[in-house]
Amino acid sequence: MSETAEPTGPGRVVGTPVTAVYPELRGKAAVVTGAARGMGARFAAALAARGVDVVGADIDADAMAVTAKEIAEEVAGAEGPGRVVAAGMDVTRAEDHEAVAASAAREFGRLDFWINNAGIFPFAEVGDVTPAQIRATLSVNVEGVLFGAQAAARHMRPGGAIVNMSSVSAVRVRRGRGAYCASKAAVAHLTESLAVELGDQGIRVNSIAPGYIDTEMTRWVREDPKALQHALDVVPLHRLGSPEEVVGPLLFLLSDSARYVTGHGIAVDGGSRHV
Template identity: 60%
Template sequence: MTATTPNELANTTRADASPLSASYPELVGKVAVVTGAGRGMGAVFATELARRGINVVAGDLDGAPEVADQINEEIAEGGRVVGLRTDVTEPGDHDRLLGAAVDEFGGVDFWINNAGIFPQAEFTEIPPAQLTSTYQVNVNGVVYGAQTAARHMRAHGGGTIVNMASVAAVRVRATRAAYNSSKAAVRHLTSCMAVELGSHNIRVNAIAPGFVDTEMTRWVREDPAALDRALSTVPLHRVGSPIEVFGALYFLLSDSARYITGAVIPVDGGSQHI
């Protein structure tokens, strides 16, 4: 076997960001809340939902109003996007997201708990503050969002909640114990919510991305040795693109997934198996 040159590696490992042709016309006119929508996957979710006629309330600590303006400018015929500064660790901020959805669009059908942080530390050195903030954002933030969504949805005939878990919930990488365990909690909470909320016609599912091309993983792509190591755990041997995660999200929101609840859909190029 010949050795792979750095150029060849770069060419074969690139994310495939080509557009997605999937279309679920029954979702046109629906309303979604997306947290962590100021950049990364959340911003792509807001854009692609709007492109397909879904109205969006986008929340983030940083950048949500700006992203909303950009999307509204770019997509003339489609859903509208409202951006709000939001801290998902504050239950009241979820109430404000819901309030905006009700005031602007008349309610909410979909709630996507996407905001997350990805801190690093050797296990013995994890500072208490890192544990606290990781669980507050990645776990409490998901619970508060889902509670707010579910209270509204059960009073209005149902809805769909999607939580962002991670392959890290089932495949441990060193120096990420706080993150790994927070995503394992998201995975388990998804089951808990699906069981309790099913009788209210609320479906709750999770997506478990692997290595996806966003700011969160930029440092890996910029370090050839780290990239090589990361890709050695990806059977498809390339980075995933946010639009490929959106494909799973869009399906989960659609009527085609109406009998699916409590599922965790991996979008990871096969990483969960290595």
């Protein structure tokens, strides 16, 4: 992965990282949750551009349908792009995961990859965290990962791969994000448990832990000069990451290059977890 280093604004860099092609991904099938926007949409687009058929699932079914159409147009010029099929899904419902997994297997004749990307990012000081907020956060961010892995494992053959979205917040406290940090710590540990148990089926499970990535979820950082400056100060590379810089590790973890990698988390954070 490489990029230019000329800033175009605070924390930004010019250019798109160059990622490996991984030709073995072509012809495979994947499910990406939370794919209507943000990182999920970029994951779906990157996979489709490399010939992977994708079911993009999101609680906002209408937005997912629009995104699927936009991705199809975006990758139309690629060599043998994969199809993108939109599906509605509430990740807190185990039956929704099963329905999407079964649909993907029927539609594409196989299910090779599952990316548990859907999540919420609530804010509340510790004293203000309500029972409803902590329940919702754990339900979406943790139960959603478990249910997704369960459904995927029922439909995958040996050689399948699951990638969960954790966060550097799993190991670093962020004020006002207690519920979120706890949920991502759970995701990181759950990933290890899933890797041990699903290894019996030849299924690999890993996680990605993004830091400050320039997406809709972190728009608040861009909009708050103090927050942006703090982010740039605590990141050793002194810039925000781009979504494409998370796509590269995802493709690696799904590829044959990582076929002996399971139960691990890759931090994509510019080094911020070390300071």
